[in-house]
Amino acid sequence: MAALDLASKKDILPYLERLHDELSIPVIYVSHSPDEVARLADHMVLMDRGKTVANGPLHAMLARLDLPLAHGDEAGVVVDTVIGAHDDAFHLTRLDYSGGSINVARQTQAPGHPMRLRIHARDVSLALGRHDDSSILNILLAQVVEIADENPSQVMVRLDTGGVPLLARITRKSCTLLKLQPGTTVFAQVKSVALLG
Structure with a gap:
């Protein structure tokens, strides 16, 4: 495309998604667009x-810190969820997955x-304690799995949230101040997400 x-x-991407969901046939899709790959690939x-x-598997590949996919401005993961409930008072929908709710x-x-x-x-920040006095609604309990250099001032942190990987780009200073290392329990605060159909 x-x-x-x-x-x-x-117009075309939803059609391709429907083909994937309804026909359950193998499709080879070649793309340089991370968003298209995230929407269509398994x-x-x-x-x-x-x-x-x-x-x-897509989910594992996007979270591998040894690959270029997990670095740069578009780095991120894909999470498969199901609609848990609607909050009509605030016009929100709760999406559930094994690692929590968003x-x-x-x-x-x-x-x-x-x-x-x-x-x-x-869009992911980290804290050692849960902070409910914030505008961020999506707070997930996570464990640090791996930390890799992103650039001189930042690191990429791979997290596990109930068996589902998550990435957080934070400053090297924050990583040092929080004393993050593999095994550290943190709260991942997710500022925003992109729905992928």
């Missing part, structure tokens, strides 16, 4: 100059409907 304008892409093959660098803007689908989210590492 590289030659298509944004409006055309928005399994990913990462290639560089015609050679396979890595392959595996609140998003009110959705039209009924409870039980599957939803796929993209959570960017730049």
Whole structure:
């Protein structure tokens, strides 16, 4: 879809998602767009100059700190959730998954409907204690799995939230002040998520 304008892409992507969901047939989709891959893929093959660098389930590949996918501004993970409940008073929908719940803007689908989210590492902050006196509604209990250098001032932290990976890009100073290391229990505060159909 590289030659298509944004409006055309928005029309075609839901069609491809429906094909994937309804027909359950294998599809090979080649893309340089992280958002398209996040919406459509279950399994990913990462290639560089015609050679396979890595392959595996999408969720695991996006969270691997040894791959370029987990670095840069678009780094993030995909989380498969189901609609748990609607909060009509505040026009929110609670999405549930094994690692907790995430609140998003009110959705039209009924409870039980599957939803796929993209959570960017730049939208996740970390705290050693739970802070309910904040505007951030999405607070997930997590454990630090791995820490990798992102650039001279930042690190990328791979977290486990109930068996589901999550990435957080934080400053090296914050990492030091919080004394983060593999095994540290933290609260991941998710500022925003992108619904992926």
